[in-house]
Amino acid sequence: MGEIGIAIRTEGLTKVYRIGIRGTHKGIGDLTMEVPEGLIYGLVGPNGAGKTTTLKLLLGLLFPTAGTGEVLGHPLGSSEYKARIGYVPDGPYFYDHLNAPELLRFYGTLFGLRGPALEQRIAELLELVGMADRAHFRVHEYSKGMRQRVAVAQALLNDPDLIFLDEPTAGLDPMGAIQMRNIVLDLRARGKTVFLCSHLLKDMEPMCDRVAIVSRGQLKLEGPIDEVLQAGAGYRVRTTGLSAETRAKVESAATEIVGPDEEGVVVVKAADQRQALEIAGLAAGDGSEILEVGPDRRTLEEVFIDVVEGQAGD
Numbered sequence: 346m347g348e349i350g351i352a353i354r355t356e357g358l359t360k361v362y363r364i365g366i367r368g369t370h371k372g373i374g375d376l377t378m379e380v381p382e383g384l385i386y387g388l389v390g391p392n393g394a395g396k397t398t399t400l401k402l403l404l405g406l407l408f409p410t411a412g413t414g415e416v417l418g419h420p421l422g423s424s425e426y427k428a429r430i431g432y433v434p435d436g437p438y439f440y441d442h443l444n445a446p447e448l449l450r451f452y453g454t455l456f457g458l459r460g461p462a463l464e465q466r467i468a469e470l471l472e473l474v475g476m477a478d479r480a481h482f483r484v485h486e487y488s489k490g491m492r493q494r495v496a497v498a499q500a501l502l503n504d505p506d507l508i509f510l511d512e513p514t515a516g517l518d519p520m521g522a523i524q525m526r527n528i529v530l531d532l533r534a535r536g537k538t539v540f541l542c543s544h545l546l547k548d549m550e551p552m553c554d555r556v557a558i559v560s561r562g563q564l565k566l567e568g569p570i571d572e573v574l575q576a577g578a579g580y581r582v583r584t585t586g587l588s589a590e591t592r593a594k595v596e597s598a599a600t601e602i603v604g605p606d607e608e609g610v611v612v613v614k615a616a617d618q619r620q621a622l623e624i625a626g627l628a629a630g631d632g633s634e635i636l637e638v639g640p641d642r643r644t645l646e647e648v649f650i651d652v653v654e655g656q657a658g659d
């Protein structure tokens with residue numbers, strides 16, 4: 346084995362749900378993937394793609410129809426890894442009449458934590474998720490974002506090495522989504538591995554180190570986020586002061602010209618580096634200011650549409 350540990354590994358992991366007596370429905374099919382330790386890994390895809398199914402297989406809450414996998418070096422479903430993982434479900438449910446410390450005390454006791462050690466852990470976690478000042482609220486008085494944060498605190502009670510979050514930003518406002526992102530980034534900074542599932546591509550894009558795109562129970566694309574966003578995106582030249590004359594000159598080497606925006610910035614896109622440099626040369630020669638020449642990036646949403654459109658009709 347190499348230096349970098351693998352937190353999760355699956356091979357041909359498949360879950361077929363049985364519906365009624367004869368019916369079946371594919372939850373996830375033939376999923377092979379590796380999640381390196383210490384990264385934020387995002388499983389992304391539309392509703393019904395098989396994200397929660399995959400998560401539940403990894404947690405040992407569902408039994409696979411076929412395939413194998415390991416979590417923290419132990420076979421799927423084994424009790425060996427369960428004390429070292431945390432789980433934030435999609436739409437967490439809590440006892441409504443408790444406040445956050447009471448709730449965390451209850452779950453902490455289930456983990457065998459007690460006394461001052463538990464109280465200190467609860468205080469630390471409420472601070473971490475930004476709930477320290479609202480700890481006295483009862484759960485039924487919480488907003489969705491507050492519930493979500495308490496769920497994260499609950500999942501971290503046992504100081505897990507690997508944390509699973511199902512739709513962590515669903516229902517959160519933009520500020521709440523940013524706070525959730527900061528919590529996740531903070532977990533990575535503490536050396537934890539974070540496995541996220543979401544259909545909210547805009548929330549996932551800035552937080553994942555690696556993504557796997559799934560659709561209709563099938564893995565479509567997997568890789569480091571930068572590679573996924575740059576694949577097939579070509580190059581771009583960002584420039585200002587592009588005259589109509591220069592614009593006409595660079596047009597033949599460009600695949601697309603976007604702008605100018607309010608600041609007068611024009612983005613000229615090219616298929617490859619050579620053409621991008623040619624465009625930059627032409628523009629600079631005519632007195633335009635070149636702000637940047639480099640690989641272009643697509644948004645995760647654009648990549649996703651590309652990948653998922655490829656399956657139309659299947």
Ligand SMILES: Nc1ncnc2c1ncn2[C@@H]1O[C@H](COP(=O)(O)OP(=O)(O)OP(=O)(O)O)[C@@H](O)[C@H]1O
Pocket residue numbers: 362363364370371372373390391392393394395396397398399435543544
């Ligand atoms: N208990 C079940 N019985 C039968 N089919 C199920 C069951 N749970 C999920 N499915 C089906 O499996 C497929 C994958 O569902 P899953 O919940 O894993 O999707 P998801 O990617 O998490 O979607 P969402 O974004 O809506 O949470 C869907 O087609 C769903 O209808």
Ligand SMILES: [Mg+2]
Pocket residue numbers: 396397398435511
């Ligand atoms: Mg789901």
